[in-house]
Amino acid sequence: MNLDFSQIVPSIPFILEGIGATLKFVSVSILFGLVLGTILALCKITNKKILKWPADIYTSIFRGTPLILQLMLIHYAIPQLTGYDIAIFLSAVLAFGLNSAAYVSEIIRAGILAVDQGQVEAAEALGVPYPAMMLSIILPQALKNILPALMNEFITLTKESALVSTIGYMDLMRRAEIVGAQLYRNFEPLLIAGIIYWIMIFILTNIGSFVERRMRQSD
Amino acid sequence: MIKTIDLSKEFGNNSVLKNITTTIQPGEVVAVIGPSGSGKSTFLRCLNLLEQPSSGEIWFHDNEVANSNANKTEIRKNIGMVFQHFHLFPHMTVLENVTYAPVKVKKLKKDEAEQIAKELLAKVGLTDKESSYPNRLSGGQKQRVAIARALAMDPEAMLFDEPTSALDPEMVKEVLDVMKDLAQTGMTMVVVTHEMNFAKEVADRIMFLDEGRLMEEDKPQTFFNQPKTTRAKEFLDKVL
Numbered sequence: 001m002n003l004d005f006s007q008i009v010p011s012i013p014f015i016l017e018g019i020g021a022t023l024k025f026v027s028v029s030i031l032f033g034l035v036l037g038t039i040l041a042l043c044k045i046t047n048k049k050i051l052k053w054p055a056d057i058y059t060s061i062f063r064g065t066p067l068i069l070q071l072m073l074i075h076y077a078i079p080q081l082t083g084y085d086i087a088i089f090l091s092a093v094l095a096f097g098l099n100s101a102a103y104v105s106e107i108i109r110a111g112i113l114a115v116d117q118g119q120v121e122a123a124e125a126l127g128v129p130y131p132a133m134m135l136s137i138i139l140p141q142a143l144k145n146i147l148p149a150l151m152n153e154f155i156t157l158t159k160e161s162a163l164v165s166t167i168g169y170m171d172l173m174r175r176a177e178i179v180g181a182q183l184y185r186n187f188e189p190l191l192i193a194g195i196i197y198w199i200m201i202f203i204l205t206n207i208g209s210f211v212e213r214r215m216r217q218s219d
Numbered sequence: 220m221i222k223t224i225d226l227s228k229e230f231g232n233n234s235v236l237k238n239i240t241t242t243i244q245p246g247e248v249v250a251v252i253g254p255s256g257s258g259k260s261t262f263l264r265c266l267n268l269l270e271q272p273s274s275g276e277i278w279f280h281d282n283e284v285a286n287s288n289a290n291k292t293e294i295r296k297n298i299g300m301v302f303q304h305f306h307l308f309p310h311m312t313v314l315e316n317v318t319y320a321p322v323k324v325k326k327l328k329k330d331e332a333e334q335i336a337k338e339l340l341a342k343v344g345l346t347d348k349e350s351s352y353p354n355r356l357s358g359g360q361k362q363r364v365a366i367a368r369a370l371a372m373d374p375e376a377m378l379f380d381e382p383t384s385a386l387d388p389e390m391v392k393e394v395l396d397v398m399k400d401l402a403q404t405g406m407t408m409v410v411v412t413h414e415m416n417f418a419k420e421v422a423d424r425i426m427f428l429d430e431g432r433l434m435e436e437d438k439p440q441t442f443f444n445q446p447k448t449t450r451a452k453e454f455l456d457k458v459l
Contacts, residue, residue, distance in 0.1 A: 121269055122306035126320035126372060127295035136323070140310050218310050218352040 008188045011179040015192055018172035019200070025092050025169070026161050030154055032097030037104025042134065044109050055105065062102035068163050071095040075167045092164040100157050107149045111142030144215045151208035155201055162197075172196055220245045220376060220407055221266060221298075226275035226285075228261050228431075235261050237431040238275070243376070248408045250418035250439070253428035254454055259411040262428065263378050266409065267298045296324060299369030303381040305361040307353040313340065313364050314349040317371045325372065332371070339367040343397050359390030363397055376407035383414055415458055419443055427451050 043055035062070065075091035078084060115138050123133040143150075165174035176193035180186040221243040228236035236258045243249055251259045264270040265277065268284065268291050277285040284294050308316050317336035321327045327335075340346050343363040353361055362382055369377060379398065383391045395417050402408055402421050412418055418425060418439060425442040427435040429450045435442060443459075446452045 116306070118302060118304055118306035119308065122300075122302065122308070124269060124291075125267060125295055125298075125300035125302075126368070127292040127324045128320055129292060129324075132323050136319070137308055144310070215310075219354055 003187065004185070005188050007183055007185060008179060008192070011183070011189065012192065015172065015175045015179060015189060016196075018170065018175040018193075019196060021169065022158075022161055022171040022173075023200070025089060025096070025164065025171070026158050028093050029096035029100060029161075030157060032093060033100030033104050033153075033157070034150075036097065036101035038108055038139070040101060040105035041108035041112060044105065045112055059102045059105055062099050063106075067095065067099050067160060068166065070099055071163060071167060088164075088167055088169045091167060092161075092169050096157060096161065096164075100153065103153050104150065107146050107153060108139075108142065110149075111146035112138055114145055115141045144212075147208065147212050147215065151205065154208075155204060158201060158204060159197060220280065221409075222276075222278040223265070224276040224278070226262070226265060226277060227273050228258070228265060228270060229273045235431050236265070236272075239428075239433050241426065241433060241436065243407060243409060245375075245407055246405045247424065248402045248406075248422045249410065249424050249426055250422035251409060251411045251426045251428060252413070252415070252418055252454075253434075256430075257428040258431040259428050260380050263380050263409060263411050266378055267295050267300055269300070292324070296372055297375045299372055299374035299377045301362070301365050301369055301377065301379045301382050303385050305353075305358075305365045305385075307361055307364055307368070309353050312350050312352055313345065313356070316353070316364060317368045320368070321371050335373075336367070336371055339370050340364075342400070343367050344393075357390060358386045359393045362386065362390075362394045366394075366397055366401070370401075376409070377401065379408065379410040379412070381411050381413065383412070413458070415443075427454070429454070 040055045040058060043051040044059075046052060071091065074095045075086060075088070078086050078091075119137055119141065120133065123137050128137070161171065162173035164171055165177060168174070172193050176189040179189040183189075222241070224240050226236060226239040227234070235256075239262055251262060253259050261270055265272050265285075268277075272285045275285065276283050279294055279297070284291075308319065311319060314333065314336055317339060318329065318332040321332040321335065322329055337346070337349065340349055343366055345360060345363055345367070348356060348360060348364070353364070356364065366377075366382075382398070383394050386394065391414070395414060398408070398410070398417070399421055410418075410422070420439075422439050425435070425437055425439050426433060427442065427446075427448075427450075434448050435446065435451050437447075442451070443455065446455055
């Protein structure tokens with residue numbers, strides 16, 4: 001046992017800067033995944049095959065292959081195929097957003113199906129058009145039921161975000177690795193990164209509980 | 220106002236509605252009665268196209284609506300519906316439930332819709348509940364909100380699908396009273412019901428359905444006192 005935090009103290013600000021980088025790309029990815037996932041879910045619940053099939057195939061591909069492979073494909077294969085030199089941030093957001101959308105779409109689909117069919121009929125009987133019905137009657141009720149599952153997905157995404165260090169994105173994980181390599185001491189920077197991840201998830205969990213309580217007002 | 224010609228509905232091989240031809244006049248209150256599984260609800264649900272009829276015609280004023288690509292929204296805006304299980308929007312307050320469709324569908328201004336909603340809630344005796352959520356209401360109160368919600372669209376006709384069947388017995392009266400008041404204002408109403416006294420007292424005409432067929436339609440007095448068919452006699456023997 002030779003723990004020595006004094007050596008890495010000067011590097012702590014460098015590691016902490018990774019919080020912003022991680023949060024930035026995680027929040028954009030979550031938003032992207034949520035929007036695309038909702039659209040996919042809406043495609044899946046229609047009986048129009050032309051919408052349903054692509055959405056099902058999409059989910060099958062993005063759930064059926066490793067995230068790190070998707071990340072590598074986007075970051076290294078796109079430039080090879082198209083000559084377009086894709087930015088690290090864009091690759092990261094694309095890979096995580098597209099991947100998350102596949103999971104989110106299944107969560108939302110289940111949530112929509114769990115809403116009482118009577119709600120649809122009540123809205124139809126009032127002449128409410130389909131988009132308005134989905135947006136202000138079905139989805140809010142679905143969201144309330146699936147919030148825990150969605151939070152789970154967001155937490156997973158936040159933690160798995162450490163994978164972007166493999167394509168050189170300067171996130172929390174990558175910075176901890178760099179400091180470790182510089183000092184030949186890995187335990188201390190990794191421990192710090194771990195604690196920061198835990199705190200971020202802790203805060204995220206609490207935000208989730210808060211939103212959940214707010215949405216249960218009508219119970 | 221609403222006319223059906225040879226209206227039929229099949230679910231797969233199961234024929235639940237067979238050649239119903241009838242006309243509902245403006246201001247008329249029609250009670251649809253019959254044994255369970257006789258197609259009463261399906262008939263009602265066809266009238267605002269919640270069920271697409273398998274064949275036959277439905278005329279609303281001068282428009283055939285079942286076979287044309289007529290805008291379902293237009294028909295539904297003009298025909299209110301009240302369900303057995305209320306189907307209030309649980310994430311909205313009572314006031315929001317009543318104002319939602321007028322604002323979203325009829326494009327009323329919010330304060331305009333709220334004023335109408337408050338008047339209607341007063342009419343059904345629920346002024347003090349306007350900021351409650353549906354989960355806080357009793358069954359009778361929920362159903363009265365559902366009636367107010369349908370009326371808020373200012374419909375020309377109202378459909379009631381067993382509006383008191385899911386209620387505790389002591390709450391049936393408060394809902395029926397609201398419906399009686401509504402009938403007295405001249406509202407056109409089609410009511411699927413098991414409340415024979417209500418049918419006797421309020422309806423202008425009884426439609427008796429059995430196994431998907433319109434077996435008899437007559438004034439309540441005639442129907443209840445001198446039913447013509449054996450099926451109607453048997454049914455009345457059981458329920459009265």
